[in-house]
Amino acid sequence: MVFRPDTVFCTFVSPVCSASCDNHAPPLSMSDEPERSDGSGRAVGVVSGVVSGMASSVASVASSVSHGVGDVVHTVATGMGDVVLVLGVGGTVQQVTAGVKRLLTDPPDSPMASGGVRGEDEEEEEWPGVLPPTPRNSTLSPYTDDTYSDLSPGTDSEAAAEEAAINHELGLSEDHFSQPEESILSMTKESVENNIEKCKSLILQCDESTSRRRALVHKLIQLRLRLQEMHDTAEIASTGVLVKIGHHLQPQKPPLTRASKQYCDKCAHIIWGVIHVSYVCSLCEYRCHGRCVEDTIRRCASTRVSEDPMYILRICPEVGLAAQNYKCAECKRLITNRYTVSSKAKAGGKKYSVHPRGFSCFGDPMRQESAWSEPRRCDYTGLYYCPACHWGSRVVLPARVLHNWDFEEQGVSRQAKQFLALMRNKPVLDLEKLNPHLFKFVEELSTVKKLREDILLMKRYLGTCRAAQETRMLRQLEERQHFVENSHMYSLQDLVDAESGVLVTYLQKVHQCFSEHIKTSCLVCQGKGYICEICDVSNIIFPFDGGVVVCDGCSTVLHHLCYTNRGSKCPRCVRQEARRRQETTGDRVVVSRRILDETAMVLGGRPVMVVVVVEGYIPGIRRMESPRSTHHKIPVVDMGAIGVGKDEKRADPKEWQRVSHELCEALSDVGFVYLSNHGIPDAQISNFMSASAEFFKLDRETKVKYVSDLSTAHGYIEVDREKLDPTGKFNELRESFYMKNMEGTFPDSEVPQLRPTAAALVASCGTLTYRVLTALAFGLGLDKDIFVATHRGMCTGSPPNATVLRVNHYPQLPANLPENVIRCGAHTDYGSITLLFQDSMGGLQVRSVDGKWVDAHPIPGTILINVGDALQMWTSSKLVATEHRVVIPKEEMRRRASRYSIAFFVNPDNDVLLQSPRRLPVLRHPTHHGTPAPPQHVLQDLRVLKIRA
Ligand SMILES: O=C(O)CCC(=O)C(=O)O
Numbered sequence: 032m033v034f035r036p037d038t039v040f041c042t043f044v045s046p047v048c049s050a051s052c053d054n055h056a057p058p059l060s061m062s063d064e065p066e067r068s069d070g071s072g073r074a075v076g077v078v079s080g081v082v083s084g085m086a087s088s089v090a091s092v093a094s095s096v097s098h099g100v101g102d103v104v105h106t107v108a109t110g111m112g113d114v115v116l117v118l119g120v121g122g123t124v125q126q127v128t129a130g131v132k133r134l135l136t137d138p139p140d141s142p143m144a145s146g147g148v149r150g151e152d153e154e155e156e157e158w159p160g161v162l163p164p165t166p167r168n169s170t171l172s173p174y175t176d177d178t179y180s181d182l183s184p185g186t187d188s189e190a191a192a193e194e195a196a197i198n199h200e201l202g203l204s205e206d207h208f209s210q211p212e213e214s215i216l217s218m219t220k221e222s223v224e225n226n227i228e229k230c231k232s233l234i235l236q237c238d239e240s241t242s243r244r245r246a247l248v249h250k251l252i253q254l255r256l257r258l259q260e261m262h263d264t265a266e267i268a269s270t271g272v273l274v275k276i277g278h279h280l281q282p283q284k285p286p287l288t289r290a291s292k293q294y295c296d297k298c299a300h301i302i303w304g305v306i307h308v309s310y311v312c313s314l315c316e317y318r319c320h321g322r323c324v325e326d327t328i329r330r331c332a333s334t335r336v337s338e339d340p341m342y343i344l345r346i347c348p349e350v351g352l353a354a355q356n357y358k359c360a361e362c363k364r365l366i367t368n369r370y371t372v373s374s375k376a377k378a379g380g381k382k383y384s385v386h387p388r389g390f391s392c393f394g395d396p397m398r399q400e401s402a403w404s405e406p407r408r409c410d411y412t413g414l415y416y417c418p419a420c421h422w423g424s425r426v427v428l429p430a431r432v433l434h435n436w437d438f439e440e441q442g443v444s445r446q447a448k449q450f451l452a453l454m455r456n457k458p459v460l461d462l463e464k465l466n467p468h469l470f471k472f473v474e475e476l477s478t479v480k481k482l483r484e485d486i487l488l489m490k491r492y493l494g495t496c497r498a499a500q501e502t503r504m505l506r507q508l509e510e511r512q513h514f515v516e517n518s519h520m521y522s523l524q525d526l527v528d529a530e531s532g533v534l535v536t537y538l539q540k541v542h543q544c545f546s547e548h549i550k551t552s553c554l555v556c557q558g559k560g561y562i563c564e565i566c567d568v569s570n571i572i573f574p575f576d577g578g579v580v581v582c583d584g585c586s587t588v589l590h591h592l593c594y595t596n597r598g599s600k601c602p603r604c605v606r607q608e609a610r611r612r613q614e615t616t617g618d619r620v621v622v623s624r625r626i627l628d629e630t631a632m633v634l635g636g637r638p639v640m641v642v643v644v645v646e647g648y649i650p651g652i653r654r655m656e657s658p659r660s661t662h663h664k665i666p667v668v669d670m671g672a673i674g675v676g677k678d679e680k681r682a683d684p685k686e687w688q689r690v691s692h693e694l695c696e697a698l699s700d701v702g703f704v705y706l707s708n709h710g711i712p713d714a715q716i717s718n719f720m721s722a723s724a725e726f727f728k729l730d731r732e733t734k735v736k737y738v739s740d741l742s743t744a745h746g747y748i749e750v751d752r753e754k755l756d757p758t759g760k761f762n763e764l765r766e767s768f769y770m771k772n773m774e775g776t777f778p779d780s781e782v783p784q785l786r787p788t789a790a791a792l793v794a795s796c797g798t799l800t801y802r803v804l805t806a807l808a809f810g811l812g813l814d815k816d817i818f819v820a821t822h823r824g825m826c827t828g829s830p831p832n833a834t835v836l837r838v839n840h841y842p843q844l845p846a847n848l849p850e851n852v853i854r855c856g857a858h859t860d861y862g863s864i865t866l867l868f869q870d871s872m873g874g875l876q877v878r879s880v881d882g883k884w885v886d887a888h889p890i891p892g893t894i895l896i897n898v899g900d901a902l903q904m905w906t907s908s909k910l911v912a913t914e915h916r917v918v919i920p921k922e923e924m925r926r927r928a929s930r931y932s933i934a935f936f937v938n939p940d941n942d943v944l945l946q947s948p949r950r951l952p953v954l955r956h957p958t959h960h961g962t963p964a965p966p967q968h969v970l971q972d973l974r975v976l977k978i979r980a
């Protein structure tokens with residue numbers, strides 16, 4: 032027979048179990064798993080018990096022999112008729128016999144005194160030379176895969192013969208023991224019970240220390256183990272999960288292989304997997320004997336975690352044992368640093384000796400000795416516990432990490448350990464708030480922080496990228512979900528991993544993978560990169576790149592250097608701020624009555640063509656629901672069934688819906704849109720264009736005869752007269768003709784076609800404008816007629832209305848062209864909308880929301896529509912008036928040709944009160960909403976005022 036060096040059985044033949052014995056407690060262990068050198072509790076199956084106070088002592092002996100050599104099988108009859116059996120692999124038979132006999136007659140003063148708790152002198156005194164000291168990691172599992180064979184009586188011929196004889200007596204075959212697993216397993220419960228009884232009586236009839244007795248005991252052990260197994264299996268099969276103060280206790284099956292020792296969280300005794308019914312909480316891993324379930328007092332740690340998932344963040348907040356009334360913080364057992372009695376002291380005639388750790392006396396130690404336990408401090412709670420509730424488990428504590436970056440493990444109670452284990456991966460530590468200095472002092476942590484911030488920025492790309500979603504790229508952070516949610520919350524495990532460097536490596540890998548996708552392999556993500564608006568160098572930058580800054584205000588990305596050189600001001604925010612000011616104070620378009628008068632004076636008392644009424648203007652929502660995108664493309668909207676020439680009343684409402692939606696989307700985002708299928712005949716446009724060209728070909732003297740004045744806003748404007756961009760170096764290099772009043776002055780004698788072609792185009796533009804305005808009102812959720820009703824005088828001038836058709840001629844450029852000349856400075860239009868017809872030359876550019884100038888190439892068959900200041904203000908910036916300009920296109924330089932464009936500037940009727948849509952319609956019924964009648968200011972041709980300003 033071969034005993035495994037670490038296999039020890041301590042068995043007690045006969046009556047009662049000592050399960051309730053308080054004297055079996057785990058010793059202090061420095062390892063993570065509970066380690067004890069005593070505490071067998073109810074003895075292994077073969078034997079049921081022993082006098083209270085004995086079991087642990089015998090078990091101590093048994094476990095002590097685990098690293099010795101040689102087999103020991105010994106039985107001792109107690110005065111009560113019990114039989115104690117110790118099987119071990121250490122010491123001699125005589126040593127074990129002597130040790131066990133002493134235990135029976137002279138038990139140690141405290142069963143708690145084993146292991147790290149007991150003083151060294153006591154250890155020596157209690158077990159002089161009997162057995163070697165307990166190794167810390169010895170395995171005491173009573174059940175191994177070769178349990179039965181290990182228990183066979185041996186291979187020597189005497190033992191074999193003995194065994195054969197016993198088998199015969201018990202009616203068992205030879206084969207039964209040569210293959211014990213199979214044969215025993217095939218026995219019925221009754222036959223096992225019968226054989227146990229038979230075996231027991233044979234043992235009692237037998238002389239001590241005979242090979243026959245030894246063989247009988249082996250047989251008994253095998254049979255009792257099998258019986259216990261049968262009981263347990265039946266019990267577990269019938270038992271479901273038990274719910275007890277938050278625990279979900281699941282019955283445990285006996286281990287099939289050698290398992291590490293397991294201890295009961297309630298009574299702290301060993302759980303012999305083969306013998307004991309035991310339960311484990313599936314939530315917090317609280318483990319206990321079946322018999323201890325009812326006595327469980329510790330709440331499931333998971334309940335505490337879900338109720339209050341936060342740590343104690345003071346380092347060992349100890350208040351002292353006295354504050355706890357010298358009671359264990361959990362089970363309320365009395366605890367104190369007391370005197371302990373050593374046999375040496377006793378032998379020396381002393382009643383007790385001072386505990387080697389030098390604890391002071393409390394009360395009468397002799398009187399108290401059976402009731403008091405040694406206190407153990409939990410470094411997490413600062414409270415004291417008895418050894419049954421504090422096994423000396425050591426863990427890293429959040430408070431020490433947080434305040435001192437100290438990862439040394441500290442001793443904690445069982446309940447603290449279970450709580451901390453459940454909390455370990457919970458991201459509940461906000462380092463920015465709790466100890467921001469850590470980022471300064473711990474380099475790994477600041478690296479982690481940067482990587483996490485970058486990953487969050489990347490998440491914005493990956494979250495909207497279909498390819499990234501298909502490959503489940505973000506799943507790489509699945510284990511640390513909080514890393515995709517924020518960059519400031521940490522779990523204790525994160526900090527442990529940050530300290531060890533594991534986290535940095537992990538994050539760097541993720542960072543690299545994400546970055547590669549966004550910057551290299553995915554065109555969609557690449558398209559969402561930025562170009563530094565300051566230097567305009569066309570390399571794409573991303574917010575997570577090094578050497579860039581992300582603007583807090585608008586999230587645009589700029590080179591760090593460019594930004595600092597610009598005085599740390601984001602150009603985009605500056606622009607937006609300017610626009611906001613315009614919107615709220617009306618820098619450009621809002622003129623109060625007082626200013627109106629002053630302006631009139633400046634202009635020589637002539638009725639000024641001004642006025643925007645904004646009194647009562649409510650800012651309302653400033654944008655459409657979605658922010659403006661950085662699209663660098665102007666959308667095309669097909670007017671389809673509602674273009675000019677189509678019967679819009681018969682148009683499918685769905686068509687209206689589509690056009691409305693598309694127009695609103697485009698005009699609230701880019702602010703410009705191409706209209707295809709608009710229905711204005713090409714001939715109308717080209718005829719007007721040709722007639723206009725005829726006019727511009729006239730000599731200057733002829734043209735200036737038709738020059739426009741401010742009062743009429745109708746007529747010719749010379750080259751170099753206007754300056755739409757007040758910051759620009761030059762006035763506009765273009766000449767124009769305003770046609771506001773079809774009955775007004777026209778060069779009929781020089782270009783007779785101009786008036787009729789203009790009138791035809793104005794009529795078509797008017798029709799198209801009404802349809803666009805209807806669609807916009809519909810799309811904005813307003814009364815669909817609201818804008819039509821406020822633009823009634825658009826083509827007729829009745830009621831007064833400043834809508835105007837204007838043709839622009841950009842003459843051929845002179846050879847000595849000064850540098851940086853642009854045709855038409857950056858500006859926004861001032862009215863409601865503008866319909867723009869370009870020739871094929873190009874040069875018009877539109878500013879995208881990220882500040883880039885985007886070419887608005889002429890698309891044959893389309894016209895461009897853009898929003899003006901008035902409509903932007905009117906719609907509380909839901910529709911946006913986008914800046915645009917005309918540059919000198921390369922094509923023009925090459926062809927050295929002139930350029931023509933036609934703009935139909937649509938304005939609301941002069942008496943319209945511009946208010947936010949929520950207040951619409953005010954119009955001519957200003958008291959409609961019970962508000963006092965607003966001043967009847969008129970909106971006239973703001974353009975003129977702007978030019979003059
Ligand atoms: O000529 C063009 O293409 C645009 C002109 C313009 O934007 C304007 O006159 O307001």
Ligand SMILES: [Fe+2]
Nearest residue numbers: 858859860915
């Ligand atoms: Fe314009």
